[in-house]
């Protein structure tokens with residue numbers, strides 16, 4: 001029998017992409033709410049009580065409201081997969097990043113409530129956690145994370161602003177240094193020192209690069225860049241959606257190259273003579289950074 005899935009927020013950027021990915025699936029039955037009733041609490045409650053899984057693609061406040069509706073349904077509540085930021089470090093939620101560590105995919109598969117990983121957090125944690133686990137970065141290492149996203153990362157409002165031609169070609173933002181992704185990056189990378197996070201938006205719809213510069217001599221044991229790449233190759237061996245790729249000799253990387261895919265690539269750029277390295281994760285913010293990751297988590301939850 002097909003798994004019944006309700007996408008709350010299916011008119012938005014992330015929800016629409018998930019709906020498109022699931023449309024042709026025989027094992028999934030999408031139960032949709034009419035557009036004009038999408039914020040109607042009674043209509044939503046009835047649908048929630050009738051489905052196996054609800055995927056929340058909503059602003060944080062609306063996601064919390066839907067979770068409260070589900071809590072009131074008791075045993076009739078569906079399993080939840082929340083794409084918002086609301087529950088990423090909340091107790092009782094499993095973090096929906098199956099490649100995080102051994103056992104995480106199994107935890108997602110068994111969970112009643114899964115918080116889908118954030119887009120920048122996907123790249124950041126993918127670069128940091130394997131190195132912390134391998135002892136190549138210490139938890140209190142001073143770190144800077146630089147990142148650029150396509151404008152779809154800002155949802156409908158940012159898409160409209162960019163497509164009206166009202167936005168700059170490139171901008172840094174969150175320079176108040178309180179970005180919403182920092183708590184999940186710290187928690188799941190096992191960092192005790194707060195990293196500096198410097199995101200930016202480029203005038204392209206989708207695509208993302210997350211990069212972390214490191215002085216090799218500042219790391220415990222003063223490793224070679226090759227030790228870092230080897231740690232990634234061990235960590236991601238057999239991961240279907242994450243590849244460790246040899247850094248191109250051009251020393252350049254196109255942020256849009258994985259657009260339309262649900263995968264992520266990891267690169268270790270190095271200059272051993274200078275003892276400098278830059279770690280880079282490349283992904284589509286709407287693919288492995290959001291909707292593709294949600295479908296991967298849904299597949300684990302349903303055993304597809």
Ligand SMILES: NC(=O)C1=CN([C@@H]2O[C@H](COP(=O)(O)OP(=O)(O)OC[C@H]3O[C@@H](n4cnc5c(N)ncnc54)[C@H](OP(=O)(O)O)[C@@H]3O)[C@@H](O)[C@H]2O)C=CC1
Nearest residue numbers: 009011012013014038039057058062084152153155156290
């Ligand atoms: N875009 C991205 O790259 C990523 C986004 N996310 C997360 O996914 C979530 C959704 O983001 P995104 O898709 O970009 O945002 P959008 O603004 O594109 O979409 C959000 C949708 O939710 C609708 N909505 C708002 N309130 C309610 C409600 N009470 N009931 C039903 N629908 C409602 C909005 O309708 P209306 O516009 O009419 O209010 C809109 O269609 C966010 O929490 C974001 O953090 C996660 C990873 C990456």
Ligand SMILES: CC(=O)N[C@@H](CCC(=O)OP(=O)(O)O)C(=O)O
Nearest residue numbers: 084085118119120149153154201
């Ligand atoms: C370009 C842009 O504005 N990006 C968003 C991040 C994307 C998002 O809101 O989603 P997640 O937090 O769930 O990944 C931001 O920086 O707030």
